[in-house]
Amino acid sequence: MSATVHIADVVKHYGKVEAVKGASFDLAEGEMVALIGHNGAGKTTLMKMMLGLIRPSRGTIAVLGENPAAGEFSARRRLGYLPENVAFDAALTGRETQAFYSRLKREPVKDALALLDVVGLGHAVKRRVDTYSKGMRQRLGLAQALIGRPRVLLLDEPTTGLDPELRQTFYDVIQKLAAEGTTVLLSSHALTELEERAGRVIIMNRGLKVADGTLDELRRIARLPTRIRIKVADLPPSGSPAWLPTATPYRRINGHIVEIDAAPDEKLDLLRRATADGSAVQDLELIPPSLDELYAHFLRQAERPQ
Amino acid sequence: MNALITIAAKEIQQAIRNRWVLAATLLLAGLALSLTFLGSAPTGTVGARALDVVIVSLSSLTIFLIPLIALLISHDAIVGDMERGTMLLLLSYPVARWQVLLGKFLGHLAVLAFATCLGYGAAAVALLITGSSFDGEGFAAFAAMIGSSVLLGAVFVAIGYLVSAVVRDRGTAAGLCIGLWLMLVLIYDMALLGLLVLDQGRNISGGVLSALLLLNPADAYRLFNLTGFANVSLFSGMAGLAASSTLSVQALLTALVLWTLVPLACATLAFSRREL
Structure with a gap:
């Protein structure tokens, strides 16, 4: 797998404000990467630098083998971008807008217009963009980003304010592209919906990359406890179950469910004890730490030394 | 090149949708026609050719109106x-930033040129229909008036871009453009006149005056139209100035072209340095 985006020691400051203090990562073909971080963590700035809209103060960026700020445009033709709060010229129709952008990318207008159907905007192409709802604008935004089968797709908060059905369409389209080899980088606040989809997660905090890896890798690094829920048939009304080591904290739910936060190295041992006890265990549920919890963990960790 | 045309075409399309084209054309045509009919009414008896009178009054109108329309389109x-x-x-x-700017410029200029040609052309047609005589020189003067009006529009579109590329928000751009319009179209001439009266010809030579006139695109346009053709300058009351003026037609046109190119180049520079 070859890297489509290469970022090395990139720093960007606006005057005294350091928007990005140091980030290095490579994105590979066909990867779907979630870039997460609170507002002002440097996500948008990173994307703008990848587009060549702003120049890094230090460090190097290469997108599809080109320096995006150098003024060469062959890479940009293979790049799709959906900005946060995308805006279009209000007086044009959806169809005219899409045709305009396809001409700028020197792609066949017909193919670009077909994308409007893909994102489910086929019925409204002849309406002016200022009559569009937020969701329809976002669909149009995605349609223009898909023009010319981009090899790199940068999506800045693509699903904020969208209804669940539209989110589904969104991710379907994106995942199809990623399967065909497009690198997809998307930033979002909606961590739960990224959890199932992103192969890799990059966490930014105050302009610094604080974590980078697949969800499993991050879980391993974070060593966050896995939540184990065990439904026990004859749980004594008070006192802990016999199989539970005495010092282990636990919670009772509904009288017959025991919930334990198990550290990664205790997990298997605990399960063995619980099932070895005989008939007591009726059901068992393992909940690995969610992206939300991982995110919170890495942010706490990043804040601690300061 | 392709990107330029694409962007220009989109600007034109937007201007048509927003009824900018319609509004500008109707405004110019309406004023041109009313000036033509009001202006030609008293001239029959003295034997003046109505066309020359129309050129004088239309170019005076242009100095106020075209810069205003151009700035309205471009400041944003x-x-x-x-x-x-x-x-x-x-x-x-x-697309490169200069392509964006130049594409917009071409589009806006096309809108302005369309409105001017159609609006003022209506006046010419009205004159023809009412039976005014049109000779070669009169026609040339009229064509030159339309052409230089478009050029004046280009100047102010470029100035509007420069303002738009430099300032932080739209309100500031609008305010600055109105200020510039007042300054160049109204105040400059009054100040110059006051200066000349005060000076009584002691310090300000013809050369300095010429330079001062070239420093304002509106004045360059005025001189070009009111002194460029003998008949017109007679009616405009500028024959005296035309005789003493050291400024050739070429110099005036060059000034107008420079007034377009320099702000446009500065706007491109400011825009390409700007961070989004």
């Missing part, structure tokens, strides 16, 4: 698109 071009967020997306496409 960069800062407005940035505020609305459309510029961010546009610049992520394979």
